[in-house]
Amino acid sequence: MKKAEDFSEWYNEIVERTNLTDKRYPVKGMNVWTPYGWKIMRAIDTQIREELDGTGHDEVCFPLLIPADQFSKEKEHIKGFDAEVFWVTHAGLNPLDVKLLLRPTSETAMYPIFALWVRSHADLPLKTYQIVNTFRYETKQTRAFIRVREIHFFESHTCHADFEDAERQVREDYEILDRLAKRWCVPYRLLRRTDWDKFPGADYTVGIDTVLPNGRTLQLGSIHQYRENFSKPYGIEYEDEDGEHRHVHQTTYGMSERLLGAMVAVHGDDKGLLLPPDVAPVQVVVVPVLAKGASEEVNRAAAELQDDVKRAGVRVFLDDRDVRPGAKYYDWELKGVPLRLEIGRKDMEKGVVTYVRRDTGEKSLKNRAEVAQDVLQTLVDISTEMLSRAQQRMEDDTVDAESLDDLPEKLIRLGWCGDEECGHVIEDRTDRNIIGIPVEDEGFDGTCVVCGKKASSPVYIARAM
């Protein structure tokens, strides 16, 4: 299946052919992480840990099960999740006195404990995160990494002395996201959700959205400002410097395995995956090109080449299987390895190595002696160009509209006055969702497509994946 013809089918096929996940597990929407898929997810997790540890967050791990009474303390929150949680009602052979639910997210597991951890202003800010699986009973059609019922994700939870400090945290989250998204070559927009689409219990929600090749948006994660919405029902208070008791202001930030889905969707092509160099389990594959009578010599040269690349800190694999080079090229292109090095007798005589980039297909000869620095530089180039090409495609898939008729299947930017009534008209008439208002000021100067009033900011609408 070609990506341009049927993105949805292409996606399913590529995930299966590259064995990124196994969907044959007998519970719908709960897939098996295979070695290849899990290596990529672990690389993503490792980089998230580096960023969060490096910005003063402490990793914790809270229990999976949440008692029903604890879950229902924040009224909007419980309303938002009521229809999609899994319930544990029995243990062993007996019914439980208090029903337990599998965390759909961990606010209600963490916050009663935060109320014990936070006592005085000296305990603030409290910055924590965890990397766990969460559970949501999705009723829509499931799709690997994108819509599943057991979701691998990270969630950071922070408590602050006041709203301003919580806002600083939100800005730090933007910076963390920006550094990570660069490494992952994933373009995104920060879009503030409407009040009727924000996270249950949040003061406001900023979605992290990317645009897929079919023109739909995919939410990769979100950043929430809670103000005191949770700290009041859960009693998270501190004593300030004047001895006054105050509720903390809270934020959360989370992103899921959809990141991996986005990498597949945004970068893959008809040959297979294309993995960002920073997360590729194999960054470079070395293929010896054997000629008659010289195979031992070439194999030795390929092994030495592998050693040199490995010493440069690169994840490199030597494919010395007894199959023809073309079959190897096919396999590794399918797997999405960013760079292939070929070495044959002629290369050896000339003191060169053949470089083949997975992203552009470009072939070049480079000096054998400089392979360590050249490989590192090529991986940086591939990463940079993957990101800029993907950003350009996202720009191309974003269009301005002045009316609600004949809209293309893209991310549409238009004017909205901000009134809920006009918002619903936009959504109903276009059969699309308001994804949100851009966090960054876009210098927009327009009018609401519904009522004609001045719109100081544009709004983005799309069909969500």
Place this chain on the structure above:
Amino acid sequence: MKKAEDFSEWYNEIVERTNLTDKRYPVKGMNVWTPYGWKIMRAIDTQIREELDGTGHDEVCFPLLIPADQFSKEKEHIKGFDAEVFWVTHAGLNPLDVKLLLRPTSETAMYPIFALWVRSHADLPLKTYQIVNTFRYETKQTRAFIRVREIHFFESHTCHADFEDAERQVREDYEILDRLAKRWCVPYRLLRRTDWDKFPGADYTVGIDTVLPNGRTLQLGSIHQYRENFSKPYGIEYEDEDGEHRHVHQTTYGMSERLLGAMVAVHGDDKGLLLPPDVAPVQVVVVPVLAKGASEEVNRAAAELQDDVKRAGVRVFLDDRDVRPGAKYYDWELKGVPLRLEIGRKDMEKGVVTYVRRDTGEKSLKNRAEVAQDVLQTLVDISTEMLSRAQQRMEDDTVDAESLDDLPEKLIRLGWCGDEECGHVIEDRTDRNIIGIPVEDEGFDGTCVVCGKKASSPVYIARAM
């Protein structure tokens, strides 16, 4: 509470005072991993990954929830776990058609998929592992890390062409264990369980047991030979080189967060924890000893000392809080940091640093210029001596007995003919469990304490924690 007076109380107190876990979560036996405890557990996990990746195991991650019908295919297995699983019966607002249970261990989640992954002899051996939380509805009194209802653990699962290759895997598991236990300074015995105490479904089970200061044994993990007991009901077959279809032979190996409990129990003392250097979040603490008028100079020297130690690859923390040194010593001894470096004006004048070992309390002066190599060597010495002292204590807590009367609260070695009937007499009369037969040949020459027949191997009995 003193460790020698009441080990059990001492253990609970030390876990709480050092904030290794938070037991105030409102579901019994489900504790919160705090930043400090989780850092240690993550170090343990990282070292397990290094070992398993290094021996050709692939990390995977299987779903948490197992359908009831899939769980009950192996009859012994379901009998063994029936009374201690958590049941998910509802999702959203509706009852589920097929009830789901939270994995107590993952055989029944993995093996239907292994049946799809294994096709021919070329797929063997299949060596996988995962690091996840499991769930058991414990009815006994819970205890942090030692008996909990949400258990952090690793489990490796392997498939082999025949029994001999599966046995080779068991021996590789022993080697992996030995390397890890050395790093963790935890002594252990490999004891083959009786038939009535083996893992439900196993052909045989080898327990990994250590002896606690109260003379009770603690099982840290186990290694199982399954033969074809699971591959037959789950249909895990391969085509051998002659085109014959055969069932695979399987093994598993698992160890849990009890490893951390064992480190606390075996090494801690009345001052607090003593962490093995390889897993200590802080391996070295630097404390500036300030004299009047020289504090700035000393603080600078302490910061330089920290830099030098850090550059040697050591996890070092500079405690420059504005409290007296004694309070700092107390805090870091409680936290179990293996080595303290003190630097004051006099040390600076002499060009030395004061080393204080947490394990022995020993103080020594060493050359400032050689701090990098001296710190590394001291950490190795501490680790080696922690292990040998712990091994000696385990030896001291193991005694031979010739009869079943007046046994001390220790690990008891005695003769047993191997008959189940005599085994039950031993257990009933001593109110102890047969922990198992040693895997290693101990050159034992004795007779069964019950029937007087020749016993070619001793048996170990104890009260289990």
